[in-house]
Amino acid sequence: MAVTRRTSRDIRSESRLDVMHALLSAGAASRGELARATGLSTATVATVVSDLLSGGIVTEAGLTNGRVGRPTTTLRLNGDRGRIVGIDVAETYIRAVVFDAALDELASAEVAVDEHHGEADYVVARLARALEDALERAGAARDDVLGVGVSLPGGTQRPAEVSVVVPNAAWRHLDRLRERIGLPVVVDNPLKAIATAELWSGEGRRHSSMITLNLGTGVGAGIVLEGAILRGARNFAGEWGHSLLALDGRRCRCGRAGCVEAYVGAAGIQRTLAGIAPEHPLASEPMQREFIGALASALARPSPDPAVTETLERTARYLGAAIADLVAIVDPEMITLTGWTVWALGDHLVPAVRRRVVEEAPGDAAAELAIEVSTVRGNPVATGIATIALERFLGDMGLLTSRVPTAL
Amino acid sequence: MAVTRRTSRDIRSESRLDVMHALLSAGAASRGELARATGLSTATVATVVSDLLSGGIVTEAGLTNGRVGRPTTTLRLNGDRGRIVGIDVAETYIRAVVFDAALDELASAEVAVDEHHGEADYVVARLARALEDALERAGAARDDVLGVGVSLPGGTQRPAEVSVVVPNAAWRHLDRLRERIGLPVVVDNPLKAIATAELWSGEGRRHSSMITLNLGTGVGAGIVLEGAILRGARNFAGEWGHSLLALDGRRCRCGRAGCVEAYVGAAGIQRTLAGIAPEHPLASEPMQREFIGALASALARPSPDPAVTETLERTARYLGAAIADLVAIVDPEMITLTGWTVWALGDHLVPAVRRRVVEEAPGDAAAELAIEVSTVRGNPVATGIATIALERFLGDMGLLTSRVPTAL
DNA sequence: AACCATTTATCTATGGGTTAGATTTAATGT
DNA sequence: ACATTAAATCTAACCCATAGATAAATGGTT
Numbered sequence: 001m002a003v004t005r006r007t008s009r010d011i012r013s014e015s016r017l018d019v020m021h022a023l024l025s026a027g028a029a030s031r032g033e034l035a036r037a038t039g040l041s042t043a044t045v046a047t048v049v050s051d052l053l054s055g056g057i058v059t060e061a062g063l064t065n066g067r068v069g070r071p072t073t074t075l076r077l078n079g080d081r082g083r084i085v086g087i088d089v090a091e092t093y094i095r096a097v098v099f100d101a102a103l104d105e106l107a108s109a110e111v112a113v114d115e116h117h118g119e120a121d122y123v124v125a126r127l128a129r130a131l132e133d134a135l136e137r138a139g140a141a142r143d144d145v146l147g148v149g150v151s152l153p154g155g156t157q158r159p160a161e162v163s164v165v166v167p168n169a170a171w172r173h174l175d176r177l178r179e180r181i182g183l184p185v186v187v188d189n190p191l192k193a194i195a196t197a198e199l200w201s202g203e204g205r206r207h208s209s210m211i212t213l214n215l216g217t218g219v220g221a222g223i224v225l226e227g228a229i230l231r232g233a234r235n236f237a238g239e240w241g242h243s244l245l246a247l248d249g250r251r252c253r254c255g256r257a258g259c260v261e262a263y264v265g266a267a268g269i270q271r272t273l274a275g276i277a278p279e280h281p282l283a284s285e286p287m288q289r290e291f292i293g294a295l296a297s298a299l300a301r302p303s304p305d306p307a308v309t310e311t312l313e314r315t316a317r318y319l320g321a322a323i324a325d326l327v328a329i330v331d332p333e334m335i336t337l338t339g340w341t342v343w344a345l346g347d348h349l350v351p352a353v354r355r356r357v358v359e360e361a362p363g364d365a366a367a368e369l370a371i372e373v374s375t376v377r378g379n380p381v382a383t384g385i386a387t388i389a390l391e392r393f394l395g396d397m398g399l400l401t402s403r404v405p406t407a408l
Numbered sequence: 409m410a411v412t413r414r415t416s417r418d419i420r421s422e423s424r425l426d427v428m429h430a431l432l433s434a435g436a437a438s439r440g441e442l443a444r445a446t447g448l449s450t451a452t453v454a455t456v457v458s459d460l461l462s463g464g465i466v467t468e469a470g471l472t473n474g475r476v477g478r479p480t481t482t483l484r485l486n487g488d489r490g491r492i493v494g495i496d497v498a499e500t501y502i503r504a505v506v507f508d509a510a511l512d513e514l515a516s517a518e519v520a521v522d523e524h525h526g527e528a529d530y531v532v533a534r535l536a537r538a539l540e541d542a543l544e545r546a547g548a549a550r551d552d553v554l555g556v557g558v559s560l561p562g563g564t565q566r567p568a569e570v571s572v573v574v575p576n577a578a579w580r581h582l583d584r585l586r587e588r589i590g591l592p593v594v595v596d597n598p599l600k601a602i603a604t605a606e607l608w609s610g611e612g613r614r615h616s617s618m619i620t621l622n623l624g625t626g627v628g629a630g631i632v633l634e635g636a637i638l639r640g641a642r643n644f645a646g647e648w649g650h651s652l653l654a655l656d657g658r659r660c661r662c663g664r665a666g667c668v669e670a671y672v673g674a675a676g677i678q679r680t681l682a683g684i685a686p687e688h689p690l691a692s693e694p695m696q697r698e699f700i701g702a703l704a705s706a707l708a709r710p711s712p713d714p715a716v717t718e719t720l721e722r723t724a725r726y727l728g729a730a731i732a733d734l735v736a737i738v739d740p741e742m743i744t745l746t747g748w749t750v751w752a753l754g755d756h757l758v759p760a761v762r763r764r765v766v767e768e769a770p771g772d773a774a775a776e777l778a779i780e781v782s783t784v785r786g787n788p789v790a791t792g793i794a795t796i797a798l799e800r801f802l803g804d805m806g807l808l809t810s811r812v813p814t815a816l
Numbered sequence: 817a818a819c820c821a822t823t824t825a826t827c828t829a830t831g832g833g834t835t836a837g838a839t840t841t842a843a844t845g846t
Numbered sequence: 847a848c849a850t851t852a853a854a855t856c857t858a859a860c861c862c863a864t865a866g867a868t869a870a871a872t873g874g875t876t
Binding site for chain 3: 847848849850851852853854855856857858859860861862863864865866867868869870871872873874875876
């Protein structure tokens with residue numbers, strides 16, 4: 001596949017996206033403010049806004065009188081345009097979140113999933129249940145739904161549809177999923193979702209390059225370059241969790257040895273602790289999220305358990321080295337961190353990781369690198385996959401061209 | 409730094425580049441052929457060609473009569489437009505290559521450099537010597553030179569200018585270099601150079617993503633995405649040689665432990681052999697290029713030395729694992745290999761590496777990945793850095809806009 | 817020798833994009 | 847009432863690409 005050609009239509013498409021992003025992050029803005037925020041001329045903003053107004057994507061939300069002069073009409077994304085659902089299918093739970101068309105969260109629902117019970121029909125049924133619960137709580141009718149985004153772990157790609165790093169039979173049968181949902185569905189993987197969330201609701205558009213790391217059961221990277229998500233030739237880019245940290249190191253659940261995930265995934269952190277203090281009570285905690293939570297509380301105590309402190313130190317070192325590899329290869333302007341490990345351990349982990357990255361990165365590459373906890377609120381996977389569904393919808397409306405490279 | 413805005417001028421700039429690339433790879437072509445090759449309309453090609461004709465970049469090289477009909481005017485890049493010099497500054501030598509404006513090689517000169525004699529004045533003097541020798545051999549006057557490209561190892565970046573992975577005092581003083589040469593100079597690092605060469609003279613433009621690996625004393629990756637070189641926030645992207653292969657592994661000359669370069673750089677391969685057979689005569693060969701050459705001859709024998717075979721196997725494994733990391737993170741459509749290690753060992757190494765990458769890459773990510781020896785002839789670093797100088801010249805002429813993001 | 821068919825290159829009209837600057841609109845202040 | 851001010855829109859100019867008409871140049875045909 002050769003390089004894609006850009007046409008002047010794509011420029012308009014990008015201008016529309018820029019205006020929508022500016023509006024999303026500002027909440028409400030006048031045309032003039034949008035022009036200043038996007039760098040476009042007021043004339044262009046006016047025509048773009050009129051496109052979006054006639055598509056019902058934005059609304060005029062009243063006039064505000066300034067000191068003197070013509071009053072400014074305030075613009076907002078039109079939440080009432082419809083509903084978008086984002087569904088985060090994780091290893092142990094499925095969470096469905098309903099958003100309005102301005103990407104404000106309305107309601108959510110979560111169902112537990114038995115990790116060892118992975119048949120397609122079972123998972124699809126649980127997913128449908130989460131979707132219906134969430135819609136009911138949001139008071140949304142099926143007709144209101146503009147699109148449903150589903151994030152599945154593992155690489156999603158055409159034509160094989162889903163190629164899994166961690167095998168799970170359910171994802172080979174997307175047709176059943178579509179049939180059962182009966183609404184416009186887009187499927188992608190969590191890394192592309194968090195990157196999209198960062199691009200619309202976070203830092204992605206303020207920097208020419210950014211990587212967002214998802215740390216939980218699995219770990220991975222969402223890579224954003226020049227305002228676009230790096231998907232790679234097979235939509236596989238960002239599987240940093242399965243890049244090598246240690247040759248012939250710990251066995252990873254993907255089958256390979258020495259993957260980053262085997263060290264800084266939640267189970268990997270537990271293994272680190274078990275290596276330091278095999279008899280430690282936390283080392284045998286069966287639930288990953290409980291384990292991470294307990295680790296956080298242990299660290300918060302006045303004089304923490306040395307084994308716990310050492311676990312954090314080593315994890316910071318592993319993570320620092322793995323992030324340094326990303327710096328060496330991609331050299332991003334900033335890195336954001338997300339995922340439930342970060343929500344729980346961030347206060348202790350992030351400062352240590354910052355120090356480690358500077359040490360481990362080649363030369364002074366990381367000297368000016370910003371490493372921050374993501375500013376995206378809520379579940380970024382659900383937010384991101386819903387955003388991808390919204391992008392797909394906008395593309396179907398003819399408002400977007402090039403920027404809808406969703407996987408499926 | 410935010411995302412850069414694209415304007416319609418950039419589209420024309422890309423069209424001009426596309427036409428020039430098509431012309432470079434075809435050697436000679438009619439306007440119609442260029443239209444077919446680029447996917448542009450004949451009208452656009454005609455206007456672009458007339459721009460390039462009036463800039464003297466292309467020439468009409470005679471008419472050819474077909475069977476019937478109006479004869480086709482053949483177009484070529486105008487080599488007589490001037491001369492471009494590419495200078496590859498390596499650890500042990502400096503090579504200057506003179507090209508005509510159609511990027512055909514005219515002459516070259518090489519001077520040896522004492523690795524331990526790294527003062528700025530010394531290196532600059534050697535470089536100037538190589539440049540003058542090459543110009544003389546090419547019969548080129550200084551006035552003919554449109555630009556000089558200098559490739560320096562290590563990251564080159566603003567504002568610190570050159571930030572070295574492997575320290576060398578000389579590169580802190582680019583002003584002296586510029587003063588001594590007295591011609592338009594661009595400086596960049598070898599990874600960006602090989603990527604540029606791949607983009608103009610190789611496979612880069614036929615694929616939406618491509619990585620070219622340089623294997624020699626140092627190792628690194630040139631990353632090409634959507635027809636553009638990935639430079640990163642500090643022009644540091646592609647320093648894959650200093651990403652981690654083995655935590656706490658072999659000490660690397662960059663100071664870190666376990667870098668890819670410490671395993672698959674020429675010195676690393678020798679260390680692998682020394683680990684297998686400490687008394688092996690090749691293990692104490694003092695010159696790296698001699699060592700690699702001797703390894704290649706040993707492998708070509710009917711029944712090769714088992715230590716040598718084992719060295720190749722392990723190197724393939726290291727390289728396969730390191731490439732698998734690139735696949736996991738970037739997921740390119742193809743990978744090309746270059747550098748003198750590849751020229752010498754490619755026949756034995758590449759097939760083994762291909763197998764290893766498929767095994768080591770997560771899931772079936774590498775199943776369709778093409779791994780080939782680069783088709784760029786000659787010294788790709790010199791070719792690439794000369795091409796960057798040509799791009800800079802075209803930019804100064806007003807023929808190119810966005811695509812001249814050279815470092816210095 | 818005049819004319820037709822054929823192939824290549826250019827010209828023209830159309831449509832999409834952006835923008836600076838003029839103009840209109842709608843408030844406040846005197 | 848009228849000037850002032852600020853926001854939004856309109857207008858004209860200038861980019862870009864393309865389809866389709868037109869012109870150019872030749873070999874073959876009558």
